Amino acid sequence: xxxxxxxxxxxxxPFEPLKxxxxxxxxxxxxxxxxxxxxxxxxxxxxxxxxRHLQAAGYAVNYVRNITDVDDKIIKRAAENNVTPAQLxxxxxxxxxxxxxxxxxxxxxxxxxxxxxIKSMVRIIGQLIDSGHAYAADNGDVxxxxxxxxxxxxxxGRKIDELRAGERVAVDEYKRDPLDFVLWKAxxxxxxxxxxxxxxxxxGWHIECSAMSMxxxxxxxxxxxxxxxxxxxxxxxxxxxxxxxxxxxFARYWxxxxxxxxxxxxxxxxxNNFLTIRDVLAQYSGEEIRAFIISSHYRSPxxxxxxxxxxxxxxxxxxxxxxxxxxxxxxxxxxxxxxxSTVLDAGYVERFEAAxxxxxxxxxxxxxxxxxxxxxxxxxxxxxxxxIRLASTLVHLGGRLGILExxxxxxxxxxxxGEGPSAEEIEALISERRTAREARDFARSDxxxxxxxxxGVVLEDAGGKTTWRRD
RNA sequence: GGCUGAGUGGCAGAGUGGCUAUGCACCGGAUUGCAAAUCCGUUUACCUCGGUUCGACUCCGGGCUCAGCCUCCA
Numbered sequence: 307x308x309x310x311x312x313x314x315x316x317x318x319x320p321f322e323p324l325k326x327x328x329x330x331x332x333x334x335x336x337x338x339x340x341x342x343x344x345x346x347x348x349x350x351x352x353x354x355x356x357x358r359h360l361q362a363a364g365y366a367v368n369y370v371r372n373i374t375d376v377d378d379k380i381i382k383r384a385a386e387n388n389v390t391p392a393q394l395x396x397x398x399x400x401x402x403x404x405x406x407x408x409x410x411x412x413x414x415x416x417x418x419x420x421x422x423x424i425k426s427m428v429r430i431i432g433q434l435i436d437s438g439h440a441y442a443a444d445n446g447d448v449x450x451x452x453x454x455x456x457x458x459x460x461x462x463g464r465k466i467d468e469l470r471a472g473e474r475v476a477v478d479e480y481k482r483d484p485l486d487f488v489l490w491k492a493x494x495x496x497x498x499x500x501x502x503x504x505x506x507x508x509x510g511w512h513i514e515c516s517a518m519s520m521x522x523x524x525x526x527x528x529x530x531x532x533x534x535x536x537x538x539x540x541x542x543x544x545x546x547x548x549x550x551x552x553x554x555x556f557a558r559y560w561x562x563x564x565x566x567x568x569x570x571x572x573x574x575x576x577x578n579n580f581l582t583i584r585d586v587l588a589q590y591s592g593e594e595i596r597a598f599i600i601s602s603h604y605r606s607p608x609x610x611x612x613x614x615x616x617x618x619x620x621x622x623x624x625x626x627x628x629x630x631x632x633x634x635x636x637x638x639x640x641x642x643x644x645x646x647s648t649v650l651d652a653g654y655v656e657r658f659e660a661a662x663x664x665x666x667x668x669x670x671x672x673x674x675x676x677x678x679x680x681x682x683x684x685x686x687x688x689x690x691x692x693x694i695r696l697a698s699t700l701v702h703l704g705g706r707l708g709i710l711e712x713x714x715x716x717x718x719x720x721x722x723x724g725e726g727p728s729a730e731e732i733e734a735l736i737s738e739r740r741t742a743r744e745a746r747d748f749a750r751s752d753x754x755x756x757x758x759x760x761x762g763v764v765l766e767d768a769g770g771k772t773t774w775r776r777d
Numbered sequence: 778g779g780c781u782g783a784g785u786g787g788c789a790g791a792g793u794g795g796c797u798a799u800g801c802a803c804c805g806g807a808u809u810g811c812a813a814a815u816c817c818g819u820u821u822a823c824c825u826c827g828g829u830u831c832g833a834c835u836c837c838g839g840g841c842u843c844a845g846c847c848u849c850c851a
Contacts, residue, residue: 468779575849667791
């Protein structure tokens with residue numbers, strides 16, 4: 307039974323979907339005005355792991371992750387680059403998709419763009435005005451009236467009075483109350499705009515998510531996720547808008563992933579201390595980044611350090627080394643339901659499931675994989691039934707986390723980066739070294755090994771055979 | 778100042794009211810011509826002060842420190 311930590315109630319709760327066998331999952335995606343950084347990568351990966359886990363548990367998952375493609379920053383950046391906002395956002399949507407492929411993130415079921423749901427937003431705003439939860443100001447902006455919603459603050463544990471006390475936002479003269487937030491913004495002449503009963507304008511950020519989630523998942527749905535920094539005010543506002551509108555419940559489970567830090571500080575655009583996914587991919591593989599992300603629990607803060615990335619690399623190498631040379635039916639294990647579960651080791655699968663069901667405890671799940679690798683390494687026979695079963699289990703469970711899906715040989719031997727020796731050259735040198743060793747010419751043998759090591763190739767003699775990998 | 782949450786061995790990072798997390802690093806051993814990889818074994822811990830308890834790192838309270846949010850933010 308899956309337990310999920312629900313921010314709404316500040317505790318782990320058994321997950322029970324609204325409709326048996328189905329899960330509606332909404333995650334706040336990115337505003338596309340720049341390349342994604344590691345923090346965005348964490349969101350992609352955390353909810354991808356959830357998506358995979360729910361599917362493995364047999365649920366039909368409707369996973370919606372939105373794209374905010376209308377926003378002040380997009381407009382500003384587009385003007386700076388002399389392109390239209392639509393062109394700019396399309397460019398970064400493409401970049402984001404490329405990043406996701408590199409990180410082995412499955413495409414969500416739906417990836418709505420805010421600009422495609424403007425009609426719904428206008429309709430919702432109209433209804434909120436009619437029901438007294440919103441008001442149009444003289445300048446064409448429409449605001450949500452926070453004090454019209456008694457439950458305001460239930461997600462973040464705040465009270466309206468406390469918020470007022472800590473008030474430090476410059477007060478907008480058109481707001482009736484400083485805490486009110488914008489639903490619709492009147493547009494300036496050369497900005498993208500849509501018609502509305504309150505004049506030409508564009509939607510506020512919070513209303514976008516209410517509209518897109520309702521369009522694709524209905525008024526009430528199962529899980530809403532996003533970064534911890536969105537808890538307030540964004541998610542609080544989503545609840546206020548949506549529940550005021552429907553007089554019912556909005557999302558049942560709220561999940562928040564911890565933030566990625568760099569130097570003990572949140573990684574973010576505004577602090578200008580971020581590394582893009584692209585930056586990191588120059589040095590580490592997508593799989594290594596993914597292993598780094600899942601090495602800590604999703605709710606914990608995660609420090610970005612080269613040591614941590616290196617540790618992820620070492621861990622993956624250990625797994626792939628254990629799998630090396632062991633014949634496993636990879637396609638069957640990774641794609642679709644397992645025809646015959648007897649090919650897997652039930653004990654390890656069970657422990658893995660237990661870890662994942664405990665609020666997606668991926669560090670614990672990885673610990674299970676490490677123990678599995680250890681057991682596997684003790685199995686000398688590469689093609690014994692037991693070896694194949696253990697290796698299959700490792701590949702299958704790795705796949706559940708989106709790792710270990712590659713051919714070990716390809717990962718370990720890698721691509722020559724142009725600098726390093728080619729596979730042919732390496733094989734030739736290994737052959738020469740074998741001759742030297744047979745003649746007990748260890749000086750020559752070691753010289754060849756040292757030279758290859760200096761060029762990034764490690765030789766390993768085991769079982770009378772020499773294998774190699776790039777370091 | 779207010780609201781969340783966190784403080785575990787050299788590092789990363791789980792977990793539990795009494796019993797080995799796991800990985801890396803370190804040390805010793807096996808294996809190897811020597812290595813590498815692998816295996817075996819050892820060492821290092823639970824911020825602080827009180828309380829509850831037969832017993833707390835684990836529960837409760839105070840304190841200290843850190844992070845996030847209170848402004849766009851994944």
